[in-house]
Every structure is written in C-alpha cells, then in structure tokens.
Amino acid sequence: MSHRLQILIDEDRYQRVAAIAAQRRTSVASVIREAIDRGLGDPDASRGAAIRDILDAAPMDVPADVAELVSELEGVRGRHT
Secondary structure, three states, X not given: OOOOOOOOOOHHHHHHHHHHHHHXXXXXXXXXXXXXXXXXXXXXXXXXXXXXXXXHOOOXXXXXXXXXXXXXXHHXXXXXX
C-alpha cells in the first residue's frame, strides 16, 4: 500500500462495515478497499472482459484483397479514399 486515506463516515455505515469485517475475519480497511474496487470497477477486469468479448466473437468475413479491406476499414472510420 502506498497511500493513506482518512475518511469520516456515520455510525450506521461504520457498524455495517465493521460487522462485515468481523464476519469475514478481516480488517475494516480491507472491506473498504473491496467496496471501492466493486464500486469503481477494476480496470484490469474491464480489460480482461473486453479481451474475452473479442476472443468470443463470431468469425467475420474479411476481404481477400488488402486494398478492399483498407477501403472498408477507412469507410467505417469515416475516411474516404
């Protein structure tokens, strides 16, 4: 860990977090870190999901002629040749 963070929360929130920490036999800080990861998302998990989506995508037809492929890609990108 490289950064220290101090936050103020109300008693109800603290009690909920503390109860979860006790149930899991971990620290309150660990529960807070997990909540941040769930709430803000994990960039590595997002990348992994994107890679899985690409790899799971159905095969698509690709023009055999490179010039035709380049023209198609430029058309998709909004460029004109």
